[in-house]
Amino acid sequence: MPTIQQIAEAFSSHRFREVYDYLHPQVEWVLVGAARLEGPDQVKVACEQSLEQLSRTSTQFLRFKSVVGTDAVAVDTVAKYxxxxxxxxxVRSCDVYEFVQGWLVGITSYTAEIEADDVR
Structure with missing residues (x-):
């Protein structure tokens, strides 16, 4: 079984399918300012839609930093698409992942498109 850090980093790097088996039946994904997805089915649909869009795009992570606690992981990224x-x-994003007994129960995603001059 992967660690909570490995699960969080897989999701933040768009390797969503690696995470599906670890979604809690009551998982909730809050895309701040955009949507609230409840349950594995809604999360998977959104992931698959994202993967479809990303299939026509190259992604380069310019920043990828994780902070790991006992039951939560935060992943701060800057990506060029x-x-x-x-x-x-x-796009700059920060995803906060919450876990209970190895299950991913909550994701809160903050994202914003930024100018090239703001990349650090």
Whole structure:
């Protein structure tokens, strides 16, 4: 079984399918300012939609830092997304993952598109 850090880092790096087996039946994913997803089915649908969009995009993580506690992990990232139609965009995100007995029970995601000059 992977550690909570490995589960969180897989999700934050868009390797969603690696996490599906560890979603708690009452998992909740809050995309701050956008949506609240409840239950594994809603989370998986959103992940699969994201993977479909990402299949046409290259992703480069410029920052990927994790902070790990006993039952929570925070992952702070800056990613550059590029596809054939546009120059690309930079997105800064912080995901906070909550666990109970190894099950992922909560995800809170903060994301914002940033200018290239703001990449640090």
């Amino acid at each position: 590029v596809d054939a139609r546009w120059q690309g965009s930079f």
